[in-house]
Amino acid sequence: xxxxxxxxxxxxxxxxxxxxxxxxxxxxxxxxxxxxxxxxxxxxxxxxxx
Numbered sequence: 320x321x322x323x324x325x326x327x328x329x330x331x332x333x334x335x336x337x338x339x340x341x342x343x344x345x346x347x348x349x350x351x352x353x354x355x356x357x358x359x360x361x362x363x364x365x366x367x368x369x
Contacts, residue, residue: 320362322355331366 320329329337329350338350349356 320350320353321365322358322360322362324358324360325355327355327357328365329362331364 320331320334321327334350338348341347341350341356347356349359350362353362354360355362
């Protein structure tokens with residue numbers, strides 16, 4: 320997953336683990352909604368080809 324606004328990348332393999340970590344520590348569930356936990360922008364899956 321990649322945030323175009325922040326220019327940050329999170330490998331797809333780590334999304335579930337990071338989501339659980341953010342939810343338990345800070346109550347943030349934005350990753351499961353496909354949103355960047357830093358800026359709130361929609362994240363893009365770089366592995367999906369159009």
